[in-house]
Amino acid sequence: MCGTDSKLGEMRALILVGGYGTRLRPLTLSRPKPLVEFANKPMLLHQMEALVEAGVTQIVLAVSYRAEQMEQELSDEAKKLGVSLVFSHETEPLGTAGPLALAKDILGASDEPFFVLNSDIICEFPFKDMVAFHRNHGQEGTIVVTKVEEPSKYGVVVYGEQGRIHSFIEKPQEFVSNKINAGMYIFSPSVLRRIQLRPTSIEKEVFPDMACEGQLYAMELQGFWMDVGQPRDFLTGMCLYLASLRQSSASALHFGPGIVGNVLVDPTAKIGQGCRIGPNVTVGPGVVIEDGVCVKRSTLLRGATVRSHSWLDGCIIGWRSVVGQWVRMENTTVLGEDVIVKDEIYINGGQVLPHKSIAASVPEPQIIM
Amino acid sequence: MLKAVILIGGPLKGTRFRPLSLDIPKPLFPVAGLPMIQHHIEACVNVPNLKEILILGYYPTSELTQFVADMVQEYKVNIRYLQEFTALGTAGGLYHFRDQIRSGNPEAFFVLNGDVCADFPLVEMLRFHQEKKASLVTIMATEATRQQSVHYGCIVQDRDTSEVTHYVEKPSTFVSTLINCGVYICSIEIFQTFAAVFNTRQQEYYNDASGNGNRKEAAVIYLEIDVLMPLAGTGRVFALQTSNWWSQLKTAGSAIYANRHYLELYHSRHMDRLAQEDFVGEKEKEKEKEKRCNIIGDVYIHPTATVHTTATVRLQYLGPNVSIEAGAVIGPGVRIRESIVLSGATILDHSLVLHSIVGRGSHVGQWTRVEGTPCDPNPNKPFAKMDNPPLFNSDGRLNPSITILGCSVKVPSEVILLNSIVLPYKELTRSFKNEIIL
Numbered sequence: 019m020c021g022t023d024s025k026l027g028e029m030r031a032l033i034l035v036g037g038y039g040t041r042l043r044p045l046t047l048s049r050p051k052p053l054v055e056f057a058n059k060p061m062l063l064h065q066m067e068a069l070v071e072a073g074v075t076q077i078v079l080a081v082s083y084r085a086e087q088m089e090q091e092l093s094d095e096a097k098k099l100g101v102s103l104v105f106s107h108e109t110e111p112l113g114t115a116g117p118l119a120l121a122k123d124i125l126g127a128s129d130e131p132f133f134v135l136n137s138d139i140i141c142e143f144p145f146k147d148m149v150a151f152h153r154n155h156g157q158e159g160t161i162v163v164t165k166v167e168e169p170s171k172y173g174v175v176v177y178g179e180q181g182r183i184h185s186f187i188e189k190p191q192e193f194v195s196n197k198i199n200a201g202m203y204i205f206s207p208s209v210l211r212r213i214q215l216r217p218t219s220i221e222k223e224v225f226p227d228m229a230c231e232g233q234l235y236a237m238e239l240q241g242f243w244m245d246v247g248q249p250r251d252f253l254t255g256m257c258l259y260l261a262s263l264r265q266s267s268a269s270a271l272h273f274g275p276g277i278v279g280n281v282l283v284d285p286t287a288k289i290g291q292g293c294r295i296g297p298n299v300t301v302g303p304g305v306v307i308e309d310g311v312c313v314k315r316s317t318l319l320r321g322a323t324v325r326s327h328s329w330l331d332g333c334i335i336g337w338r339s340v341v342g343q344w345v346r347m348e349n350t351t352v353l354g355e356d357v358i359v360k361d362e363i364y365i366n367g368g369q370v371l372p373h374k375s376i377a378a379s380v381p382e383p384q385i386i387m
Numbered sequence: 388m389l390k391a392v393i394l395i396g397g398p399l400k401g402t403r404f405r406p407l408s409l410d411i412p413k414p415l416f417p418v419a420g421l422p423m424i425q426h427h428i429e430a431c432v433n434v435p436n437l438k439e440i441l442i443l444g445y446y447p448t449s450e451l452t453q454f455v456a457d458m459v460q461e462y463k464v465n466i467r468y469l470q471e472f473t474a475l476g477t478a479g480g481l482y483h484f485r486d487q488i489r490s491g492n493p494e495a496f497f498v499l500n501g502d503v504c505a506d507f508p509l510v511e512m513l514r515f516h517q518e519k520k521a522s523l524v525t526i527m528a529t530e531a532t533r534q535q536s537v538h539y540g541c542i543v544q545d546r547d548t549s550e551v552t553h554y555v556e557k558p559s560t561f562v563s564t565l566i567n568c569g570v571y572i573c574s575i576e577i578f579q580t581f582a583a584v585f586n587t588r589q590q591e592y593y594n595d596a597s598g599n600g601n602r603k604e605a606a607v608i609y610l611e612i613d614v615l616m617p618l619a620g621t622g623r624v625f626a627l628q629t630s631n632w633w634s635q636l637k638t639a640g641s642a643i644y645a646n647r648h649y650l651e652l653y654h655s656r657h658m659d660r661l662a663q664e665d666f667v668g669e670k671e672k673e674k675e676k677e678k679r680c681n682i683i684g685d686v687y688i689h690p691t692a693t694v695h696t697t698a699t700v701r702l703q704y705l706g707p708n709v710s711i712e713a714g715a716v717i718g719p720g721v722r723i724r725e726s727i728v729l730s731g732a733t734i735l736d737h738s739l740v741l742h743s744i745v746g747r748g749s750h751v752g753q754w755t756r757v758e759g760t761p762c763d764p765n766p767n768k769p770f771a772k773m774d775n776p777p778l779f780n781s782d783g784r785l786n787p788s789i790t791i792l793g794c795s796v797k798v799p800s801e802v803i804l805l806n807s808i809v810l811p812y813k814e815l816t817r818s819f820k821n822e823i824i825l
Contacts, residue, residue: 312801343722
């Protein structure tokens with residue numbers, strides 16, 4: 019099937035889904051990370067939709083864990099989008115470059131450049147711009163970079179005026195640059211010659227050689243960017259995404275009495291009287307919020323219930339969980355699937371594993387098994 | 388005829404009751420809706436033939452005047468406050484005001500410590516004391532655990548005669564599990580004993596020519612050390628053991644414990660003081676039901692407190708073991724449990740107050756959590772009493788305790804105040820845990 023933009027031809031993409039998603043536990047104990055709903059849509063679907071819109075016709079998912087559940091759900095979505103979905107199973111972890119070798123038959127099938135994405139990234143996906151930028155410089159690879167406030171936590175990218183990359187510096191002690199690798203690339207198929215089928219790090223083993231040869235360029239990302247692979251960043255990313263949504267399609271957001279700031283509410287959710295919801299709240303399908311509830315900077319996943327007079331700030335409430343009355347939860351508290359929090363409990367930074375019932379307060383951050 | 392004397396000490400005493408005692412004398416602090424010593428007065432008033440109650444202390448008279456007037460009005464008994472010129476000790480005051488106590492020739496008089504709380508068995512004590520003709524003083528006693536007994540006055544009692552054969556105040560090693568409750572009934576002859584102690588003291592003072600003696604200290608007589616201890620074993624002191632509820636009321640946290648027990652006692656004698664979800668006429672019932680708050684367990688609500696809401700759906704949930712004082716305002720959706728809310732305090736919508744004391748005129752915002760930790764006696768140990776742990780533990784951290792807001796404290800909305808003590812007039816701007824906030 020042809021892509022929607024005939025200029026681009028048949029483009030492919032590889033999404034590095036990888037492994038256990040341990041940083042997003044306890045949520046990922048119940049569902050594979052790509053299927054965890056971010057702003058009421060499975061994370062992977064955000065990327066897939068953006069890729070399809072940019073003309074991608076075939077997507078390869080590089081997975082090493084829990085593929086069966088993903089295959090079922092994502093295949094259905096792919097069919098709706100009209101894109102071909104292929105699962106590339108790693109039997110051993112292949113790192114950040116190895117999966118390209120594993121999928122090289124598909125990725126190298128045509129002369130068109132292909133995308134490679136880290137599955138945890140949320141941003142205003144610049145896929146069309148990436149293609150234009152890549153064709154313009156005509157070299158082997160383009161990395162999207164983004165500006166961050168604290169670059170020393172990441173790998174910093176050093177590049178010249180045209181975007182030609184000189185070097186990478188991992189976690190620099192002194193300030194070098196505030197641009198870091200945003201986890202999105204576009205490569206010409208010739209890059210596949212550089213990668214062998216073994217555990218390989220693309221940042222450490224592939225990119226440095228490409229940079230030396232002048233084959234690697236950096237494109238600056240506009241707009242927000244976030245790696246949402248752990249709860250705190252998941253919530254920060256949600257705030258950025260909702261702000262971006264307000265700019266692009268404010269009608270998707272919810273407005274009304276008791277709604278403050280950017281709030282996304284699924285049509286099947288119910289919100290009681292006298293509540294204060296927002297800013298920066300996502301309310302999933304079938305969620306019930308009773309009267310007098312205050313929720314800020316939080317995500318309520320499908321089927322969750324929050325009973326009356328409770329107060330939530332910076333929380334992720336797992337699927338079908340029930341939060342009692344007069345409960346206070348804050349400081350990136352994450353409830354796994356089907357957790358019950360009894361009335362009048364206080365949880366500060368708790369991470370609660372699925373199917374757990376909480377009957378005693380947790381005043382200091384703790385994992386509750 | 389009989390009299391009673393209630394010993395209330397003064398501002399220098401009861402510092403562990405701060406910050407609550409910073410703006411109100413501790414004896415007047417309301418527990419279960421009544422000032423602390425009103426419970427004592429009520430017990431005295433129920434003793435037949437008790438004609439006068441004297442309150443002894445060294446608080447300035449002006450601080451007690453209104454209270455005394457209210458009590459006289461309420462109970463129609465002679466009640467007077469006698470101010471000691473200085474702290475005279477538990478017996479020194481009795482001796483100093485001996486003429487007042489002896490006037491009218493009472494056959495006996497009760498002495499009650501102001502900082503204990505109990506289901507006072509005064510009639511029983513009277514009968515017992517009258518039976519023991521030789522008794523100068525009968526002590527109300529109760530059972531404690533071995534470990535805790537050393538924090539009190541310990542009584543060794545003859546099993547057959549109930550005579551006190553030995554008495555030690557706060558021994559360093561175990562003596563007896565039977566402890567002194569700080570409630571006594573004395574024969575009028577006890578004043579001879581007091582006089583003897585006083586005169587001996589005076590002699591010692593004048594004999595001490597180097598001038599080290601303190602004129603004031605000569606008048607200080609402690610009932611326990613100076614009277615009971617020497618009298619023990621002479622056949623003049625007896626003890627009546629009771630299993631009624633009894634506790635000391637030293638710390639602010641113990642006020643919550645006392646609150647619960649006094650509320651419970653209302654079931655037998657003062658059911659009208661406990662809040663009920665009223666029954667109104669059939670036709671009105673549905674409409675009225677929407678307006679009432681939910682009462683769980685024992686709750687005291689002063690008639691002038693604003694608890695009812697006109698909103699149809701949002702209600703408060705109060706109790707168990709809650710006292711709400713005059714003019715307090717409780718917003719809709721508020722949950723209060725095991726707490727005391729003092730007069731004029733305001734608690735806004737959806738907030739939660741647990742194991743706390745909210746000071747007079749304080750203000751708590753919406754969706755705020757005010758929570759303390761109870762320090763109740765160990766329920767698994769029979770006869771266990773309240774522990775009075777030090778404020779700080781060995782690491783220098785604050786021990787978890789009842790959360791206390793002093794008077795006119797402002798707590799903003801949406802914060803948590805956990806195990807903290809806030810001094811009067813403070814305006815908080817954020818959450819606090821395990822802290823004393825000056």
